[in-house]
Amino acid sequence: MNFASDNIVGASAQVLQAIVQSNGGALPAYGNDEITKRVKAQFSAIFERDVSVFLVTTGTAANALALASAVPPWGLCICHQEAHVIDDECGAPEFFMHGAKLVGLPGVGGKLTAGTVSAYVRGLPKAVKQMPPKALSISQVTECGMVYGLDEIAALSQTCREHGLFLHMDGARFANALVSLGCTPAEMTWKQGVDILSFGGTKNGCLMAEAIVVFNPALAEALDYRAKRAGQIISKGRLIAAQFEGYFADDHWYANARHANRMATLLSEGLAAVPGVRLAWPTEANEVFPIVPKLVDQAFKAAGLQYLGWTEASLAEDERVGSDEALIRLVVSFATAEEEVRQLVDIARSAVSRQAAE
Ligand SMILES: Cc1ncc(COP(=O)(O)O)c(C=O)c1O
Incomplete structure (x- = not known):
């Protein structure tokens, strides 16, 4: 069983079908086709306002190009x-920003607070030799599986306005956050002051489809040129757009994210009921971060489970991982079966009860 990430599974059948349906015949290349136009209009409908949309193939490209425009x-x-943009993109945002720097600040559960951002910005010397802060990037869902509430996004946005920063949201797991909050896409973004969004599709059912969604028109100006220079104006662009058509049809994206989040809740509750297991952060989307006794970690490995160990850097101050414990990350997806979740919990439970019996 594989709980390493939500991109270890292929695309959903509905998305694949949409690709096949859009495959026949000749259509203009480079996104000048009818399907791409339809999908761009669909994004505006979903966000309840006109938005500029740039379809790309990876989350790294979406983040790097979005930040470069801000x-x-x-x-x-x-x-x-611990943000993906600073830790997991091999410097792509800095490469595309042509010299600008990312600055990582701490925060429990991968979240930044308005207070932390404000204190950092206020503490910067105002001199020409000091690089001025220009943007804030937040991950929704965070790298620790937490979801920013609307009030938290609004507070961060307020701080951005006070200090003249643009607000970027890395929404690689946008749908998982959305169904977790039960709000609309508009409420989670521009209504709270988000200027530009990396909208993820791949982790929740697409083959390779992400979108840069721009709410602040000033940031859209040169994005098509930036995308071309990054090799992200896709010649058979209709097949990227087709993925989003399949993704949005019949609220497929909501159904996929609801399933993944439900599997995460099941997994989280099942593991938290095993003696000696506790959660590093609350399970709010499709990622579970349990702190398990080492013997459970060993039992998982012996059973051939795939998953990652995780860093303690974003634990609450009074939380520690003991020398006989391991902090791990378990990710579920639209394709995770309930049976897999049950089996995983059973392995943990059996390992603990075997030890108690010894
Ligand atoms: C928070 C976050 N942002 C962005 C990405 C997208 O990265 P990729 O370039 O692999 O599509 C990921 C994927 O792991 C992620 O977890």
Whole structure:
């Protein structure tokens, strides 16, 4: 069984079917086709306002290009110290920002607070030798599986306005956050002041489809040129757009995310009921971060389970991982079966009861 990430499974049948349906015949290349136009209009309908949309193939491309349009080469972009943009993209955002720097700040559960951002910005010397802060990037869902509430996004956005920063949201798991909060896409983004969004599709059912959704028109100006220079104006663009058509049809994206989040809740509740297991952070989307006795970690490995160990950097101050414990990350997806979740919990339970019996 594989709980390493939500991209270890293929695309959903509905998305694949949409690709096949869009495959026949000749259509204009480079996104000038009818399917791409329809999908762009669909994004505006979903977000309840006109938005500029740029379809790309990876989350890294979406983040790097979005940040490059928000931050000049002499600027700083603030993010959480464990953010994907600073930790897992091989410097792509900094490469595309042409000299601008990412600055990682701490925060429990991968979340930044308005207070932390504000204190950091206020503490920066105001001199020409100091790179000025120009943007804040937040991950929704965070790298620790937590979801920013609407009030938290609004507070961060307020801080951004006070200090002249653009607000970027890395929504690689946008749908999982959305169904977790039970709000609309508009409420989770521009209504709270988000300027630009990396909208993920791949982790929740697409083959390879992400979108940069721009709410602040100033940030859309040169994005098509930036995308071309990054090799992200896709020649058979209709097949990227087709994925989103399949993804949005019949609220498939909501259904996929609801399933994944439900599997995570089951997994989380099942594991938390095993003696000696506790959660590093609350399970709010499709990722579970249990702190397990080492013998459970060993039992998982012996059973051939695939998953990652995780860093303690974003634990609450009074929380520690003991020397006989391991902090691990378990990710579920639209394709995870309830039976797999049950089996995983059973392995943990059996390992603990075997030890108690010894
Ligand atoms: C928070 C976050 N942002 C962005 C991405 C997208 O990365 P990729 O370039 O692998 O599509 C990921 C994927 O792991 C992620 O977890």
